[in-house]
Amino acid sequence: MNNAKIMTKKVVTVEVNTSIEKALEIMDSRKIKELPVVQNKKYVGLIVYYDILSRDINKNMKAGDFMKKSPAVLPKDGIGRTISIMQDSGVGALPVIDEDKKVIGIVSDFDVLKLLINDRIFDSFKVEDVVIRRFPILRTDDTIGRAQKLAAMNRIDNLPIVDNFGKLLGQISTSDILSYIFEKKLTNNRGKKDPHRDEKLPTERNIMEIAKSEIPKLNLTLNLRRALELMLSSKIKSGIVIDNNGKPVGILSRLKILDLLSGRNIGESIDLTISGDYDWDFVILVRNEINKREKFLVNSVGIKNIRINVKKIKKAANQYQINMLAMGKKRYNMKADGISKEMIFEEIIDKFDSALERIKD
Numbered sequence: 001m002n003n004a005k006i007m008t009k010k011v012v013t014v015e016v017n018t019s020i021e022k023a024l025e026i027m028d029s030r031k032i033k034e035l036p037v038v039q040n041k042k043y044v045g046l047i048v049y050y051d052i053l054s055r056d057i058n059k060n061m062k063a064g065d066f067m068k069k070s071p072a073v074l075p076k077d078g079i080g081r082t083i084s085i086m087q088d089s090g091v092g093a094l095p096v097i098d099e100d101k102k103v104i105g106i107v108s109d110f111d112v113l114k115l116l117i118n119d120r121i122f123d124s125f126k127v128e129d130v131v132i133r134r135f136p137i138l139r140t141d142d143t144i145g146r147a148q149k150l151a152a153m154n155r156i157d158n159l160p161i162v163d164n165f166g167k168l169l170g171q172i173s174t175s176d177i178l179s180y181i182f183e184k185k186l187t188n189n190r191g192k193k194d195p196h197r198d199e200k201l202p203t204e205r206n207i208m209e210i211a212k213s214e215i216p217k218l219n220l221t222l223n224l225r226r227a228l229e230l231m232l233s234s235k236i237k238s239g240i241v242i243d244n245n246g247k248p249v250g251i252l253s254r255l256k257i258l259d260l261l262s263g264r265n266i267g268e269s270i271d272l273t274i275s276g277d278y279d280w281d282f283v284i285l286v287r288n289e290i291n292k293r294e295k296f297l298v299n300s301v302g303i304k305n306i307r308i309n310v311k312k313i314k315k316a317a318n319q320y321q322i323n324m325l326a327m328g329k330k331r332y333n334m335k336a337d338g339i340s341k342e343m344i345f346e347e348i349i350d351k352f353d354s355a356l357e358r359i360k361d
Contacts, residue, residue, distance in 0.1 A: 002344065008111065009105045033096070050152055073097075075098070082107055130252065131260055135154065143206065145203030148177050170208075170213045180210050270298060278310040296356070297356075310341060319338065322348055
């Protein structure tokens with residue numbers, strides 16, 4: 001499957017000299033978080049709403065002032081390559097360009113996950129396996145300005161708001177923050193009457209003015225497929241995960257879910273990454289085997305990073321070579337080859353366990 005099959009063809013773009021006011025109006029009206037920028041009809045960059053949040057805006061600024069040099073993809077590029085570029089860039093939507101660098105579509109993490117949602121890899125995991133456990137929390141007396149800073153720093157789409165008992169009371173979205181702040185600034189700049197104009201700046205207003213109480217119900221034990229279905233139906237980039245007491249315990253993001261498919265950062269305490277010619281069944285096998293040993297690897301051996309590369313041996317049909325590098329107090333480098341990736345990895349794990357046994361003794 002390639003980008004041509006799943007991309008959104010009706011894509012809107014803006015010129016570099018388009019006012020940021022107009023660009024934001026387009027993003028807000030179309031509910032999009034990434035906006036391609038063109039010059040002479042050729043793609044030159046991307047406006048990402050997280051980046052706008054971290055900047056001071058005035059109506060004289062242009063789209064080119066806010067665009068970033070984000071990569072684009074080709075229609076013929078496979079889904080695996082697109083996922084990898086999304087992970088490298090941290091951007092959830094990539095412009096699709098033709099040979100003349102004209103934007104002919106856009107492909108997002110939403111498109112990719114909607115396509116792959118029926119893959120059985122999602123049934124092998126729960127929300128707790130991929131949840132982001134370090135996240136900002138807002139309280140009811142916080143300002144919109146504080147929410148703006150936290151959203152920009154953490155690049156999280158929805159921030160939880162808790163009551164005095166730490167229970168989830170509501171959420172505030174980054175798009176709502178941006179729309180509110182910019183609308184108020186423009187209103188004041190145009191000289192229109194605003195009952196709050198002389199009282200407080202938009203960033204000084206209370207977050208509850210734009211908070212929302214309707215939140216998808218996500219918990220740690222929820223099947224990852226079901227959680228993803230809820231997120232896609234709600235069209236949110238990230239969801240708030242709560243425990244049995246209604247307290248937020250993590251954030252589940254679409255980009256984090258893509259980690260499973262890209263084989264990157266899929267460990268719990270160990271930075272575990274898989275590259276090369278692998279499939280998602282192999283990802284599940286590797287993650288399970290490493291997780292069984294993770295406590296010992298972290299506490300006794302000080303392992304922080306494990307890199308696994310799967311390489312198909314060109315001269316031999318259906319034969320593979322797997323290299324595993326584990327880095328901690330010492331470096332462990334194991335290599336094996338054969339026909340079955342699963343059997344090769346089992347051989348590597350046996351070698352790894354033998355090396356670890358010497359440490360235990």
